[in-house]
Amino acid sequence: xxxxxxxxxxxxxxxxxxxxxxGASAAIRGASVALxxxxxxxxxxxxxxxxxxxxxxxxxxxxxxxxxxxxxxVASDLRLVLCALRIASDLxxxxxxxxxxAKIVLMRHPVxxxxxxxxxxxxxMADAAARIADKTAVVLATRDRLDAMQLGLDDxxxxxxxxxxxxxxxxxxxxxxxxxxxxxxxxxxxxRYADHAVNVARQVVxxxxxxxxx
Amino acid sequence: xxxxxxxxxxxxxxxxxxxxxxGASAAIRGASVALxxxxxxxxxxxxxxxxxxxxxxxxxxxxxxxxxxxxxxVASDLRLVLCALRIASDLxxxxxxxxxxAKIVLMRHPVxxxxxxxxxxxxxMADAAARIADKTAVVLATRDRLDAMQLGLDDxxxxxxxxxxxxxxxxxxxxxxxxxxxxxxxxxxxxRYADHAVNVARQVVxxxxxxxxx
Numbered sequence: 001x002x003x004x005x006x007x008x009x010x011x012x013x014x015x016x017x018x019x020x021x022x023g024a025s026a027a028i029r030g031a032s033v034a035l036x037x038x039x040x041x042x043x044x045x046x047x048x049x050x051x052x053x054x055x056x057x058x059x060x061x062x063x064x065x066x067x068x069x070x071x072x073x074v075a076s077d078l079r080l081v082l083c084a085l086r087i088a089s090d091l092x093x094x095x096x097x098x099x100x101x102a103k104i105v106l107m108r109h110p111v112x113x114x115x116x117x118x119x120x121x122x123x124x125m126a127d128a129a130a131r132i133a134d135k136t137a138v139v140l141a142t143r144d145r146l147d148a149m150q151l152g153l154d155d156x157x158x159x160x161x162x163x164x165x166x167x168x169x170x171x172x173x174x175x176x177x178x179x180x181x182x183x184x185x186x187x188x189x190x191x192r193y194a195d196h197a198v199n200v201a202r203q204v205v206x207x208x209x210x211x212x213x214x
Numbered sequence: 215x216x217x218x219x220x221x222x223x224x225x226x227x228x229x230x231x232x233x234x235x236x237g238a239s240a241a242i243r244g245a246s247v248a249l250x251x252x253x254x255x256x257x258x259x260x261x262x263x264x265x266x267x268x269x270x271x272x273x274x275x276x277x278x279x280x281x282x283x284x285x286x287x288v289a290s291d292l293r294l295v296l297c298a299l300r301i302a303s304d305l306x307x308x309x310x311x312x313x314x315x316a317k318i319v320l321m322r323h324p325v326x327x328x329x330x331x332x333x334x335x336x337x338x339m340a341d342a343a344a345r346i347a348d349k350t351a352v353v354l355a356t357r358d359r360l361d362a363m364q365l366g367l368d369d370x371x372x373x374x375x376x377x378x379x380x381x382x383x384x385x386x387x388x389x390x391x392x393x394x395x396x397x398x399x400x401x402x403x404x405x406r407y408a409d410h411a412v413n414v415a416r417q418v419v420x421x422x423x424x425x426x427x428x
Contacts, residue, residue: 065292072286078279170392177394178384184395
């Protein structure tokens with residue numbers, strides 16, 4: 001690996017990030033299946049997949065000093081290498097948040113975490129998070145600024161769903177405090193998942209434009 | 215700035231991290247005062263202080279490419295520079311989490327967020343978080359591995375307090391679902407604050423030893 005050319009190392013770096021992005025996407029989808037279908041196997045698979053994401057982040061972190069020392073990149077190449085660190089960190093964290101959702105499912109199993117009245121909202125949140133995950137993968141591949149901005153809209157949708165969820169929980173929630181806390185935390189995990197996806201997109205925009213606003 | 219010597223740039227980098235660490239410490243202390251004394255001014259000060267932390271993180275991120283390009287550090291110096299990125303990110307995030315606590319206080323003001331029975335636990339959590347914040351500053355200054363490991367113990371205390379808080383909320387909580395969700399989220403923010411502090415310590419240990427276990 002240490003003897004790879006610069007382009008090979010950069011390709012390897014972006015390749016690992018693309019793989020991590022697919023892993024983070026699979027993680028939240030799996031967590032949503034676990035949550036909405038009360039599916040223990042799906043929850044356990046999220047935990048297994050997370051170890052893979054952790055390893056890939058470590059790969060990125062091992063690769064970056066090598067690239068820096070061997071090839072001393074400057075300007076946009078240096079930006080790419082430093083952004084890769086943050087992107088890997090965000091993607092790994094997205095996996096962690098999917099794990100948090102999966103763990104709540106496992107903790108309550110065989111009882112479901114989402115009572116009937118909350119199903120539509122949680123489904124909307126899960127769908128928006130899955131869309132965000134897919135767009136993150138697209139943005140990483142295309143580095144398209146408009147794709148990246150699109151992602152912000154889905155993030156707004158997740159935030160709005162979390163607001164509505166909290167309103168529902170505090171207005172008249174007949175399923176008890178434990179259930180309300182579980183759902184508030186689950187909503188929070190989806191919200192943070194989406195935030196990290198937006199961070200990834202922000203880094204990509206920074207790569208392309210040199211400015212960080214989205 | 216660009217004309218500084220290597221040592222001057224490294225000193226500047228570690229200086230900003232030390233300042234950020236004090237800022238993150240002030241943030242959680244302020245948030246705890248806001249929370250436990252129902253102090254609106256303290257909450258607002260946390261929001262103001264957070265903008266400073268954000269700016270300092272941006273300083274670190276601007277400084278690092280300069281150091282890399284000008285001085286092409288290798289081995290432990292390169293480790294230091296790359297770790298600084300992660301440490302700045304963790305410290306900034308610690309500020310964000312203090313802001314989340316402060317915002318819940320502002321949202322409910324003049325009503326307090328912590329009903330009487332939860333005061334001892336929240337006080338314990340706030341104290342442990344403040345101790346963690348201080349030790350993070352010490353670890354950054356001394357780079358002492360034992361200091362860093364100490365920090366893990368305080369983190370365990372925060373986690374245990376959060377567990378006890380959740381148990382209290384779900385067993386018999388006469389203050390309603392909204393109050394329970396507020397406290398569960400506040401506890402979660404303290405927990406995450408402590409996690410990020412442990413991450414900082416982990417990075418410091420990595421700097422010293424080259425291995426990341428704590």
